[in-house]
Amino acid sequence: MGVVGRACTKPSPHAVVAVAALRRVVPETEHTMLDETLAILAETQPMPAWIDTSGWTPVAAWRAVDVWESERVLFVEFDGPQPHTLMAQVDTVGGILVDRVGLLRAGAASLWDQFRDDDEVPMPLTAYPVEKVLAEFADALRCTDMTWPRQDDPDVVELRALAWARCRPYLPAGPDWEPLADAQRQRLVEDFVAAGGVPADGVTRSLADLFLDYGDGHITAGPLCWSPGAVELFLADWLPRKALLDAQQRAALPETLRGWLRFALNRRGVDAEWIEPVVAAVDEFAPDFEESFDTEATWGPAKQILAELSRRGVDLTDQEEVERAMSQLNAERLADRLRDD
Numbered sequence: 050m051g052v053v054g055r056a057c058t059k060p061s062p063h064a065v066v067a068v069a070a071l072r073r074v075v076p077e078t079e080h081t082m083l084d085e086t087l088a089i090l091a092e093t094q095p096m097p098a099w100i101d102t103s104g105w106t107p108v109a110a111w112r113a114v115d116v117w118e119s120e121r122v123l124f125v126e127f128d129g130p131q132p133h134t135l136m137a138q139v140d141t142v143g144g145i146l147v148d149r150v151g152l153l154r155a156g157a158a159s160l161w162d163q164f165r166d167d168d169e170v171p172m173p174l175t176a177y178p179v180e181k182v183l184a185e186f187a188d189a190l191r192c193t194d195m196t197w198p199r200q201d202d203p204d205v206v207e208l209r210a211l212a213w214a215r216c217r218p219y220l221p222a223g224p225d226w227e228p229l230a231d232a233q234r235q236r237l238v239e240d241f242v243a244a245g246g247v248p249a250d251g252v253t254r255s256l257a258d259l260f261l262d263y264g265d266g267h268i269t270a271g272p273l274c275w276s277p278g279a280v281e282l283f284l285a286d287w288l289p290r291k292a293l294l295d296a297q298q299r300a301a302l303p304e305t306l307r308g309w310l311r312f313a314l315n316r317r318g319v320d321a322e323w324i325e326p327v328v329a330a331v332d333e334f335a336p337d338f339e340e341s342f343d344t345e346a347t348w349g350p351a352k353q354i355l356a357e358l359s360r361r362g363v364d365l366t367d368q369e370e371v372e373r374a375m376s377q378l379n380a381e382r383l384a385d386r387l388r389d390d
């Protein structure tokens with residue numbers, strides 16, 4: 050609206066170019082207003098030579114994904130008036146977020162290996178169908194806009210409209226997440242216990258179930274796709290906010306988590322060289338866990354309620370007892386609020 054208003058108030062060749070360029074990148078629902086503005090400007094101003102030319106055509110695409118599936122880089126090459134490559138760097142730890150959008154020269158993807166150091170985590174480049182990469186690009190933009198609209202981040206904002214214009218027609222339906230089936234969860238837990246290296250007891254099984262809760266709900270690539278970043282979020286953020294651990298579980302957590310990480314990444318076929326950095330993250334972020342776990346200010350509402358029920362001696366495995374205790378707790382809290390008012 051700002052561009053249209055200024056262009057109509059102060060018509061000029063630059064104003065025409067701005068409106069025509071804007072039309073290239075906005076959704077079709079916005080075309081009518083811009084077309085009407087261009088019609089008005091055409092009465093006194095020359096139209097740019099490219100006004101009626103077709104846009105750019107995607108001709109090739111590639112994906113680079115690290116061995117932990119925690120980061121991906123997408124390349125889409127376009128042919129047209131000036132061939133070029135559109136690139137997105139996407140972080141999938143704790144959700145899908147676009148970290149950077151780039152506009153590169155045509156053929157930029159072929160130089161990918163030259164910019165990777167030998168000691169960096171492997172991230173091989175693979176040719177992929179154009180439509181699938183554009184759909185992935187669009188989904189990543191949608192998730193970023195829903196989760197963290199980066200209105201002030203130049204690495205995303207500068208080319209966000211262009212990127213949306215190129216991939217919006219390929220936007221897939223919203224993700225239809227389904228939790229891991231109970232039978233599959235149980236099989237993974239038992240396979241983990243059977244692999245050895247951890248006690249075959251209830252504490253180990255309960256912790257493995259907790260690891261699956263986090264992996265299934267918060268690791269985008271799947272419950273076994275752990276990375277150093279996933280370990281950090283699990284120990285320093287999710288676990289302190291969400292989980293109640295008894296003394297036995299807390300004591301067994303570090304070693305059991307190390308065993309789970311080796312089990313999960315071995316199962317995915319990750320080389321031992323790249324399993325160890327993930328395991329080492331347990332020691333790195335264990336102090337953050339210890340500091341946050343006992344700090345009630347960091348607890349989420351559900352954990353606060355469970356902790357209060359535990360303090361009252363409620364058997365959390367007895368549904369009827371939990372419901373009675375919750376009714377009493379809610380009544381007490383309502384009374385407290387009324388008294389405060």
